[in-house]
Amino acid sequence: MTVSREVRLVARPDGEPVPSDFELAEVPVAEPGEGEVVVRNDWISVDPYMRGRMNDTKSYVPPFKLGEAMDGGAVGTVVASRAEAVPVGTTVLHGLGWREYATVDAGSVRAIDTTSASAEAYLGVLGLTGLTAYAGLTRIAPVKEGDVVFVSGAAGAVGSVAGQIARRLGASRVIGSAGGPQKAARLTGDFGYDVAIDYKEGRLEERLREAAPDGIDVYFDNVGGDHLRAALAALRLHGRVALCGAVAQYNAAGPVPGPDNLALAIGKRLTLRGFIASDHADLMPELAGFAASIRTEATVVDGIENAADAFLGLLRGANTGKMLVRL
Numbered sequence: 001m002t003v004s005r006e007v008r009l010v011a012r013p014d015g016e017p018v019p020s021d022f023e024l025a026e027v028p029v030a031e032p033g034e035g036e037v038v039v040r041n042d043w044i045s046v047d048p049y050m051r052g053r054m055n056d057t058k059s060y061v062p063p064f065k066l067g068e069a070m071d072g073g074a075v076g077t078v079v080a081s082r083a084e085a086v087p088v089g090t091t092v093l094h095g096l097g098w099r100e101y102a103t104v105d106a107g108s109v110r111a112i113d114t115t116s117a118s119a120e121a122y123l124g125v126l127g128l129t130g131l132t133a134y135a136g137l138t139r140i141a142p143v144k145e146g147d148v149v150f151v152s153g154a155a156g157a158v159g160s161v162a163g164q165i166a167r168r169l170g171a172s173r174v175i176g177s178a179g180g181p182q183k184a185a186r187l188t189g190d191f192g193y194d195v196a197i198d199y200k201e202g203r204l205e206e207r208l209r210e211a212a213p214d215g216i217d218v219y220f221d222n223v224g225g226d227h228l229r230a231a232l233a234a235l236r237l238h239g240r241v242a243l244c245g246a247v248a249q250y251n252a253a254g255p256v257p258g259p260d261n262l263a264l265a266i267g268k269r270l271t272l273r274g275f276i277a278s279d280h281a282d283l284m285p286e287l288a289g290f291a292a293s294i295r296t297e298a299t300v301v302d303g304i305e306n307a308a309d310a311f312l313g314l315l316r317g318a319n320t321g322k323m324l325v326r327l
Contacts, residue, residue, distance in 0.1 A: 008023050032083075040097075040101055041076035042076045046325060074096060083279055095108065130161055132244060139238070148215065149216065149217065150219045150234065150256065157219055159191075160190075175216070204226055204227065208261065224245070247315070267317055296322070298323075301325050
């Protein structure tokens with residue numbers, strides 16, 4: 001019988017997660033029942049939203065259960081099948097990551113074409129990462145021809161795609177923020193941004209005013225906190241904000257105050273709208289048309305035994321582009 005290693009959450013973090021909040025366990029791989037397949041995972045995704053699932057609070061996805069394997073996006077190869085439609089050898093996308101092998105209902109996997117794109121791309125630009133950026137800039141805070149667009153977390157998985165999509169949608173100027181000079185250089189050198197702001201240098205609001213002296217029209221928010229405050233100050237009349245994430249407060253141990261200039265949204269007639277990418281899955285065919293011309297980047301960590309470290313690094317900003325674990 002095949003043995004699989006899996007990562008479990010064993011303690012709910014108080015503030016920033018630490019290695020002792022996780023454990024690596026070995027379990028036997030269950031034989032597939034009728035209509036099931038066994039997938040050997042080749043790639044798993046670690047994502048910022050998973051930090052929220054480590055808290056025992058109600059949200060749009062259930063919290064992780066203590067003492068059980070966590071889950072998340074994964075791509076792998078079917079190694080055993082009792083489902084005629086998903087034969088052995090099929091490469092599939094599914095939701096039981098954080099483990100080496102997964103026994104899953106065949107109806108919950110999606111066969112993917114790896115002849116035109118790499119398998120891991122379906123966890124990035126061809127998956128929820130790309131969909132998040134595309135939905136945010138076409139449906140939530142639509143970019144119009146000539147708009148000035150600001151993206152925070154611009155060197156991350158979503159941000160590195162969002163800048164390029166904004167440009168394709170007709171933005172006249174695309175501004176991104178990232179942490180550190182190396183990441184900032186990648187924004188303008190590789191990811192289609194006109195201006196890069198290194199927020200670690202400080203003076204965020206002043207730097208944004210310098211980059212967009214006449215203001216911005218769209219803000220794609222991955223960070224919250226001081227970035228949202230700066231964007232509210234810079235937004236023009238009828239500006240739009242796509243509230244995607246708030247990584248600046250994910251590790252907060254207590255309540256976090258909102259921006260103290262939110263009242264600007266009234267006089268400027270701003271639209272601030274939160275969204276979850278999975279609600280906009282109907283946009284996937286449109287996204288596919290954009291994806292071929294988008295430059296992507298991944299930070300790859302090898303081995304299930306290093307998956308928790310990859311996640312901790314993600315929360316500290318150790319990645320450029322998508323953070324992936326290769327098994």
